[in-house]
Amino acid sequence: MVVNEPLEISLKNVLDYFIVQNNEYRFVTKDFGIVSSFMRMTSELFFIHQPYKLKEGRIVYAVSGQVTLSINLIQYTAKKGDLLLLAPNSIIEIHEFTTDFEMRMMAIQNDFIQFLNKDEVLEYYIGRRENLFLPLSEKDYEMTERYFFLIWDTVHEEVFRKEVVQSLVSALLFNISYIRKRSKANNQTRHTRQEETFHRFIALVHEYCTRERNVAFYADKLCLSPRYLNTLVKNTSRQTVMEWLNQAVVIESKVLLKHSDLLVYQIADKLNFPNPSFFCKFFKKMTGMTPMEYQKS
Structure with a gap:
């Protein structure tokens, strides 16, 4: 196929x-x-x-x-x-x-x-x-x-x-x-140093979220401790690092679900989920719909 x-x-x-x-x-x-x-x-x-x-x-x-x-x-x-x-x-x-x-x-x-x-x-x-x-x-x-x-x-x-x-x-x-x-x-x-770091973090999330969902990975890229990165992101955006990562994965999922003929299990694999069931539970928790429901909406 x-x-x-x-x-x-x-x-x-x-x-x-x-x-x-x-x-x-x-x-x-x-x-x-x-x-x-x-x-x-x-x-x-x-x-x-x-x-x-x-x-x-x-x-x-x-x-x-x-x-x-x-x-x-x-x-x-x-x-x-x-x-x-x-x-x-x-x-x-x-x-x-x-x-x-x-x-x-x-x-x-x-x-x-x-x-x-x-x-x-x-x-x-x-x-x-x-x-x-x-x-x-x-x-x-x-x-x-x-x-x-x-x-x-x-x-x-x-x-x-x-x-x-x-x-x-x-x-x-x-x-x-x-x-x-x-x-x-x-x-x-002029952006503050924290705001500039936050925007660098978002750029990294956009680049790596499909394969890297560990706070330590992004902290290392930014030469920060995971604890400090979480504090900085929370203070700047009122959301945690993991909340931003989850949103990024949802957006990538939506693009794949709407604009490809990949099957759900193929999308789960492409996004580095351990199995399709885990991906489906994650997507429904984040959006209120199953991947199939979103595809048909």
């Missing part, structure tokens, strides 16, 4: 199955995509309260309304002028949005900008580290719009000018880097 991999929202599957290249609201190639109106796209791909994994990184910013979503377990509420830089392989889940919500987006394969690897924000993006949430000033928002539509106009030239698009995307990322560094210089937006 051929088993499909879990569905990733990638340029390839969007190009092949969901989106017609170069239509009114979107333009997609194998290594770059741009969407001028997320809400006007006609796609059966996205549903609220359902997690998806993004293969490529994304530059996303809201232009109207408001959306509440989770990215790798962290919940955000984004409104006009809020920009998100999403690392590759992030898991997103949209919880709710207002009727007037709208956003613009770019999807960029790592190889598309691999020659840029020195800048701090580019390390966030290329290095697959934590995601970036950045409120923009009115001036910064207007400049981001100008970059976006310059790229939008360029991709619609008769011949796809890849090098020009690469340079414009790079310029946009460098501008985001400048905005971020300026924001960090502002004491009001």
Whole structure:
């Protein structure tokens, strides 16, 4: 039996199955995509309260309304002028949005900008580290719009000018880097050391939760004692390390249950549970549904 991999929202599957290249609201190639109106796209791909994994990184910013979503377990509420830089392989889940919500987006394969690897924000993006949430000033928002539509106009030239698009995307990322560094210089937006450690912990949970569910493993990665890590995480988020780990495993489970043809026992094995029964009990305890019930919901 051929088993499909879990569905990733990638340029390839969007190009092949969901989106017609170069239509009114979107333009997609194998290594770059741009969407001028997320809400006007006609796609059966996205549903609220359902997690998806993004293969490529994304530059996303809201232009109207408001959306509440989770990215790798962290919940955000984004409104006009809020920009998100999403690392590759992030898991997103949209919880709710207002009727007037709208956003613009770019999807960029790592190889598309691999020659840029020195800048701090580019390390966030290329290095697959934590995601970036950045409120923009009115001036910064207007400049981001100008970059976006310059790229939008360029991709619609008769011949796809890849090098020009690469340079414009790079310029946009460098501008985001400048905005971020300026924001960090502002004491009001500077994270405490505990908050920075917590975000590093969440990034590690996202990377390793399917195979490592021991507090000591994450404490060792962060050069902390397990007791201190638990205290830090609890003080920062009001949840324990194990509660975060369990939530991460549930999200991974949901992605596999909804977007693959893996059987429950195969999912249990993939997530390193000792047996399918243990996985089913864990999933029901966390969600109130059995894995089969969730698949059919």
